Amino acid sequence: MIRTIALALALAVALPGVAQTPPKKVLKLAFTTATTSFDPVQISDLYSRTITPHIFEALYQYDYLARPVKVKPLTAAGLPEVSADYRTWTVRVKPGIHFADDPVFKGQKRELTARDYVYSILRSADPANRAQIWTYIASLKLSGLAAKRQKHLDDKTPFDYDSEPEGLRTLDRYTLQIRLDEPNPRFLEVLAASDLLGAVAREVVEAYGDKIGEHPVGTGPFRLKSWRRGSQIVLERNPDYRERLYDAEPAADDAEGQAILAKMRGKRLPIVDEVLVAIIEEDQPMWLSFLNGEVDGLLSRGNSVPGNFVVQGMPGGQVAPNLAKKGIVGKQTVNSDIAITYFNMEDPVVGGYTPEKVALRRAIGLAMDIDREIRIIRRGQAIPAQSNIVPGTTGYDPDFKSEGGDYNPARANALLDLYGYLDKDGDGWRDLPDGSPLVLNRATQPEQINRQFDELFRKNMEDIGLRVTFETGQWPEQLKKARAGKLQIWALGSSAAGTDGQSALFRLHGVQAGGQNLARFKLPAFDALFDRMSVLPDGPEREALFLEAKKIAVAYMPYKPTVHRISTDMWYPWLIGYRRPLFWSEWWHLVDVDVAMREAAQR
Template sequence: MTFVISSKLFAVLLSGAVAWTTLAYAPALHAAEEKALVVRFYDDPAGFDPANIFRIENENIAFNIFSGLTSYDSKTGKIIPDLAESWETKDNLTWTFHLRKGVQWQKGYGEFTAADVIYSYKRVLDPQTASPYASELAGVDTMEAPDPYTLIIRLKAPNGGFLHTVANYHQGQIVKKEAIEAAGNQVRWKPVGTGPYYLDSIDVNSRIVLKRHEGYYKGPAPIATLDFHIIKDDATAAIALRNGEIDVLMRQSKEEQLQILKEAGFKMNHVDNYASSLKVMNLSDPILKDVRVRQAIAHAIDYAAITEAIAPSLQGTATSLLMPWMEVYSKDAPTYGYNPEKAKKLLAEAGYANGFVLKTLGTSAQGVTEQQQFEIDYLSQVGIKMELELVDTPTFNQRRNKGDFMTASRLLPAINPDMILFSYLHPSNIAPKGLNGARYDNAELTATIEAARAEAEPKRRMELYAKAQKIAMTDLPYLPATSSNVFWPSKPEVNVVTINYLAQVNFWEVTK
């Protein structure tokens, strides 16, 4: 086995300050152990092609099969090197990446090179691929590889957040041309990457088995086999953990089950505030186009009290589209505490002293949720009658994507602040073209987020992001309702189940 050690780390080792067992690559030292980890997978798998993948549970599989030029630190969410050892840019317009040498593809496809990156990105951009993530790479102007381990990407416009675009997530995950071609129309079920695990077998009705990639550039993982059992019901999954049938629950979303498992002594692996849940308010509606009405709704609902009553472990209150752990998060944006009297005053000023009907699009499968019951009650106290329009899930998704609603809901799982701000606030993404279901278009905010993404000077960049958040939370096209916490309960002997801010686990770090 070969270890690649930086000169800085080598110097530390010589000083005797760090033992081998504390190195980041320490899992490789235990690779001889043939351990297996049984993990609950909570839905039917939908495939693992990075160009078309969706849903968090599938993304957890892909995250451990593939790699990106960059990745995310499991604890902090900060960008870290992955297939690229280093990079530089002077203007956020031209990016030069220096790639790792000797990285091996799974299943005997040889060594990773810059050509694989260029192929992967071109594949996402190809209309024939029909990738929903093509827009993320649309800013790329040219790509060239002066040698197999150097990649130069020139953008059409400066983008200070480009390292998120090339990270190990969706369009940033690198595939192998020969493997894609060999898979044909079965590509989503035959993923081949450079990550710590490869797909060994799959039964879409019951089981997914991953085996460790012995040639992984960081060294083989401590756990030899990841055995995912498909258990859809949360209560059934909790019983399976208590009976010793599984080692880890991928997601437990029932408050009562969490408390039972906690009292039974299981580990409560979790990440807090990974995403905001929003109430999307369609500004093309004649009532909601008045900002006073939107602000009145914000003051009328006590989300802190709702969260405490329903799911104090699984939820928190949200005050922004961005999360507090994001580097560009600003504390200076307006917030809306519970204040029914202020809500009534704003409604009267807007001409709705006697209230109005607020129609909310939902799914018949989910029914009327506890949170919606609370919202109905709170809004009624200021004269707003909230009516639910429940449709089947495909219709819900179709109408929400078209912007065909008065209000709807959406979760914002994203680690890249630009992805949130541009996807939900930029006029080029107004539904049905993109995720801007609020149909929000503010020229000042648009100019601000465009300038922020292009700005190379850190202090000025932070000022621009703060300004953008202030505008967005004043205009309130989206009302942040709750923040989501993610729990993966496990047996006490399972260690380092660190859930990142994309609700993913890097299983290369997990030990048992």
Template sequence: MHRKLSNLLGFKKVLIGQMLVVAAFAGSAGAATSTNPADPSKVIKMGFEAADDGFDMIRTANFYSGWVSEVIYETLLTYDYLARPAKLVPQTAEAMPEISEDGKTYTFHIKKGIYFSPDPAFKGVRRELTAEDYIYTFKRVLDPQSRSVHASFLAGKIVGLDDLAAQAQKSGHFNYDAPVAGLQAPDRYTLRVTLNAKDYNFLNIMAYSAFGAVAQEVISTYGAQSGQHPVGTGPYMLQTYVPRSKIVLVANPEYRGFTWDFKPSSDAIDKQIVKDMQGKRMPQVGRVEINIIEEEQSRWLAFQGKQIDFDKMPQLAAPTVLDGDKLKPEYAEQGIQLQRVVDAGVTYTVMNYKDPTIGGNSLDRIALRRAITMVYDNKQEVSILRNGQATKLEMFIPPGVVGYDPTYRNSVAYDPALANKLLDHFGYKRGADGYRTMPDGKPLLLKFTREQAVFYQEMSELWKRGLDKIGIRSEFIINNFADNLKAATQCKLMLWGAAWMADYPEGQNFMQLLYGPNVGQGNHGCYSSPTYDALYQKAIALPPGPERNQLYLQMNRQIEADSAVVVNTTRIRSWLARPWVKGFKKHPILHAEWQYIDVDKH
């Protein structure tokens, strides 16, 4: 009872603090010269299927945090809205960077007149974006106290930055004022980055939302609470935030705006998008309202009730809504727009390599993980759980990403009979109740962690049916996505169903999820293999092409040899948008379309 009262009082304090910050936003915004063309009466309403984890992007790899952060913070580069395949373009940079002959030095010229959204941290002064803000942002990623899940994106890459981080590790203090040879600002608007070695993915990294500029004054003001007080130069700013419930974004009055001028790709829908949007001052949408609605059925009802403007069609609705790849007449007649896209992402099952029951490199543990992998029926997941709205994955790189090989076939197939023989051979004996023990006679129990939604319950049932066939007892622990992600990052979950969407369209972005030094970051299975790591290091030193792709294939074979992860599916998304939403096109890398679309009043 005392704990509940304490939690309640703490929650009230958080809400009061958030209300005061929102009020301060409103008070300081009036002093700024408004350049954002957004119309406050144009509102987009959405539902997220899982909760964010705050918006301090150096601390989280949460997909939904990244979705929102894309419109709050701005990176040096971004992606063209319509171009397919994805094409890098400048964002805060005036143009693509100048690159030295040796490929190690990048010079960015930052646009003048870009301002952070109004915030009390700036004490009433308009705060312009400068090159030093990116230098601070990059340094912060490698500050040991940040414990950034994205440190691997920069670690070992920028001349002198790792030395500064090493000094901070020893002293307990990161000296942000210390010069770094590889991070220089020759003038207020010029950023020069020098790398230790040529990095063929560096420009993709510069477009990743974790490297959107933050202001040091903001981080100093809010500290550990910076994730609930995001301040950037993007088109929107946070107005209301009720963790794991509701997010409201409003137009950043300091945002400079842009003219919609994208060239159509070969996609059939681009012609209409250009017709609807060409020449408009952007953003048009002045308010974005997001509710966390974890259950597919509830989100679907909200869309049908016109409480959500666009969303992924729930997999459970596919038989009702779709006739093959088209809408059934009753939905087409409503003017609903349909876009079918294959995710640039993977779903997979984490198997904790450090777990005392299933982890390690001994042959009996590899055999146990192999048997677990062999009893999960991916075809059943695709046909029954996902109603055909997915395809079985053979490798850990999805379609649409450089390094994907459509001819590749996984060497570990669904085969419960063979899995039983494997367990018998390595001494996992069945007891009188039919369930197996460890080779040393201790109980064998697999603990899966999952989220609340019905889909994950159905997936648990599919897992249990497979494990029962080989006599392995299992239990399923329910928790929310944000907490599960934190626990997986800390190597605390035995098994967990995860997904990864491309941060950039290159195989390295997926293969780094199994790279040993990334344990505690994106490597949620805490997998460590000297052979795999050596292949990874060799691959990232090569330019894109057949030689690097061949190494990716070898890395996939090593994953299979170690049974490091269960590769599941890539999802086929049917995005539905109401007829009043104009200009909507789902991007393979960007997630937040709000600054590129318009809403007819309705």
């Protein structure tokens, strides 16, 4: 009897007419840091911004395989109509695109319209939202938007979402027109920011209120299935996603891109059914999870191979033989990113613009042994940074050399002596020029890798007679404090979101103090230079302004640029179609998973 049942089951599996459920394709990844929210106006951290562009969609996107980068329509029906002075941008939204189903819509399909993009930008201007991206939006100078925000600040009235400022108009159901106070030749890249400017439906925001960060509803390829804070995020295929097929435009001589296109062209997006993201904060568990096949790859932003294990995984830049036997692929890339240490310019100890305050920050920077950091802590996986501008963007010059890249404790000591930072009470530590105690307080996180950075910083500061204390907290909490101006010194990283190097200068722009400008640096001369740079087309005149901006940043030292990181990506052969993106975070819908190969390898 048992044999009969077994035979019947075997025949059922084998018979071509019997319907079979295909195995679920789950892409398994990991982050080193927890996400904070999935509401685009409330985020600025890398990890949350890696989730949101898979749920929300901007009008445009970057071609996944194109090198150099190419911007293409996503929800737009075509490229924008742009006025000759780059101040008026008119875009038509493609009809027939719908938001993912949600109880808020009461069983009705909700079509995407031009008004949704207007609403999404207006949300950033609403004072009640305390939007993290407002300073960025303000820098774009949409006509009348800042004035609209200020009116509500002055009147203390609820924000009026029904009236549209001059710079943000819906001409009809599907047509959006944006007017800028100043020319912006690179505004198309702004319209490709799905992470921050993807369309949000007004009725969803109003229904969920202050819980909107837990209920993201967009038009993108995935929707949020579950979120265990600090532990796990699961996205699932959006069943209402429109028919969209894989297509890309790699260069004719791009062998890697052409090979990926040949495998993937014509597949319906998203290709995988789910994406599971585990939060694994420590390096060793992260590496072990990869070796055990619990994640499909250590990839891209937020979860590449930990520096402590690069030598094991890719000694000499080649995949280790034991891993190569498993078909594991590896690639190393100098990132379009930067690690920085910032000084709170409003802090009474390290802040300020007077010569003695500038001297203190520059002395701290000169005492930081970045070469040792790269060799010992980062295991060689970085190159020294000379400025805030990152590789691969306009304004970056690999031949530019500055004090920002120097390690010179002798000069640091001389600066401190010259400006009166002496040990006046005989306790072995330098004091402030007025004789009061000088104590540096550096914010940090509890992970092992951060303890290594802290010990090196402590040693470097002790070498020049400066006393250091540390304020430990989880990364999301430290970010909140940083935005509120409550941290004195903190180290963190930043990645480019596009090809324009000016985005790296937002952190020095006075208008964005408390936003991207965590240092709260405010210098009218720099702001004037920044504004001039914004309206110029790319070319020699603009490059000259980049050089001047870099010199100002080095002179005042609100940030100590430390390194541009080298990322080591490694992935299993069952992950198909992966290529490290240059400036953007959305790619999960563009890869495939061979479930049978994965299961066979794990038996």
